[in-house]
Amino acid sequence: MRSSSYHQPVRIAWFSPLPPVRSGIASVNAALLAQIDAELAIDRFVDAPAVASARVFNAHDFVWKARRTPYDLVVYQLGNASWHDYMWAYLAAYPGLVVLHDPRLHHARARQLLQGGRADDYRREFWYDHPHAVRDVVEYAVAGLSGPIYYTWPMLRAVVRTARAVCVHNARVADDLRGEFPDARIETIRLGTPAVTQSADARTRLRSALGIADRATVFAMFGTITAEKRVEPVLEAFDVLRRDGLDAHLLMVGDAAGGPGLAERLRTSGARVHVTGYVDQARIGDYLSAADACLCLRWPTALETSASWLQCLSASRATVISDLAHLVDIPPSVALRVDLLDEAASLREAMRMLATDDGARARLASAGYAYWAANHTVGAMADDYRRVIPLAAGLSPPKVTDLPAHFVEDYSDRARAIANAFALPVDILDR
Numbered sequence: 001m002r003s004s005s006y007h008q009p010v011r012i013a014w015f016s017p018l019p020p021v022r023s024g025i026a027s028v029n030a031a032l033l034a035q036i037d038a039e040l041a042i043d044r045f046v047d048a049p050a051v052a053s054a055r056v057f058n059a060h061d062f063v064w065k066a067r068r069t070p071y072d073l074v075v076y077q078l079g080n081a082s083w084h085d086y087m088w089a090y091l092a093a094y095p096g097l098v099v100l101h102d103p104r105l106h107h108a109r110a111r112q113l114l115q116g117g118r119a120d121d122y123r124r125e126f127w128y129d130h131p132h133a134v135r136d137v138v139e140y141a142v143a144g145l146s147g148p149i150y151y152t153w154p155m156l157r158a159v160v161r162t163a164r165a166v167c168v169h170n171a172r173v174a175d176d177l178r179g180e181f182p183d184a185r186i187e188t189i190r191l192g193t194p195a196v197t198q199s200a201d202a203r204t205r206l207r208s209a210l211g212i213a214d215r216a217t218v219f220a221m222f223g224t225i226t227a228e229k230r231v232e233p234v235l236e237a238f239d240v241l242r243r244d245g246l247d248a249h250l251l252m253v254g255d256a257a258g259g260p261g262l263a264e265r266l267r268t269s270g271a272r273v274h275v276t277g278y279v280d281q282a283r284i285g286d287y288l289s290a291a292d293a294c295l296c297l298r299w300p301t302a303l304e305t306s307a308s309w310l311q312c313l314s315a316s317r318a319t320v321i322s323d324l325a326h327l328v329d330i331p332p333s334v335a336l337r338v339d340l341l342d343e344a345a346s347l348r349e350a351m352r353m354l355a356t357d358d359g360a361r362a363r364l365a366s367a368g369y370a371y372w373a374a375n376h377t378v379g380a381m382a383d384d385y386r387r388v389i390p391l392a393a394g395l396s397p398p399k400v401t402d403l404p405a406h407f408v409e410d411y412s413d414r415a416r417a418i419a420n421a422f423a424l425p426v427d428i429l430d431r
Helices: 024-036 059-068 082-091 106-115 119-129 135-142 157-162 171-180 200-210 231-243 260-267 281-290 307-314 340-356 358-375 378-393 412-421
Strands: 011-015 041-046 056-058 073-078 097-100 165-168 186-188 217-222 248-253 273-275 293-296 318-322 336-338
Touching (some): 024 041, 024 082, 024 378, 041 059, 056 059, 073 378, 097 157, 217 307, 248 281, 281 307, 293 340, 307 358, 318 358, 336 340, 340 358
Parallel strands (some): 011 073, 097 165, 217 248, 318 336
16 A cells, blocks of 8 residues: 555545546546545545445535534536536635636536526626626627637636635646736646556457457547537548548447537448447446547647546557647657648548558557556556645635625525515524
């Protein structure tokens, strides 16, 4: 067992989605907590526990538990998805260590507030987060419109300013945040993924079930199928390769969530495009066994580090990624890059090379695995948390006095008003 690097026991409240939630962040946190549980007293707080547990609690229990025995640190695993909505009520009231898996939070925050009928709260929070934005920009989302504009306005200021410390998974993103928020403590934590278990039997079994010959090249994509994963350009490039006579298949491992247009495009894409639907994390290795190369594209980007890409590297699969500014430090030998300014041609060239050059594919796979093993194992991630948790626990909560009202409102006046309507006194101690 690894000896603890903590000078004293640390009691932690850990806010994160956890399995069986269908979330990459849930899977990553499950693996991480298994590594550091022996060193820390960690209470998990989730939106709704699937199974009663001595270590997993409903987030509604946090306040009374924290008042009874205060925590040394609250850790928030925050991302741009609905799984994290429940955390926002606690961020300002209980400042802690915020791990930003997506340094762009606008999509989820706008959806949460606007679907909750809180358009005025959304406006005030947007204006607070982006004081220099044209004031009427906020009406774009209020009107129900969508699109890349959400990536332009990240809605981070309230989160960063109220945190004891903020962590991201990319050093360049951390530097950018330090420039934007010079008074904040910003740290980098490497994202780690478990090694993927593969087998020749799984390769043979899955390919046989899907009608894929052993000699065919299988390109695989993992995770929720959305337009941001560049599904349409991938399908167009795949169609060109097929017309050119390449024996190839495209395997999409995940739920389709890109709207009716994307669903129809997938439905009519032909017998050589296979969409599996949701696949449990335990079976990802089987599908990686069946794949020859992986397409891990993203645009627009929330500046995330892709856990599914790291899984592909850990399985020694050659990968193709979008050539994004925050990924420039990844060595060129690790992955092929798709030029966003010439995406169609660049993607076709990358896929053609992987389908026809076994040597190049093997070299990429080997370099990718070495990069994962050196930088992105769960052990490496746990080491970074061992460094950052004591640091954050030792920092004082920031004093922020100008937050939008809905961050500090405890709604006691509303409770009194409801009680008064029924002539029920609630302030019994005042008497």
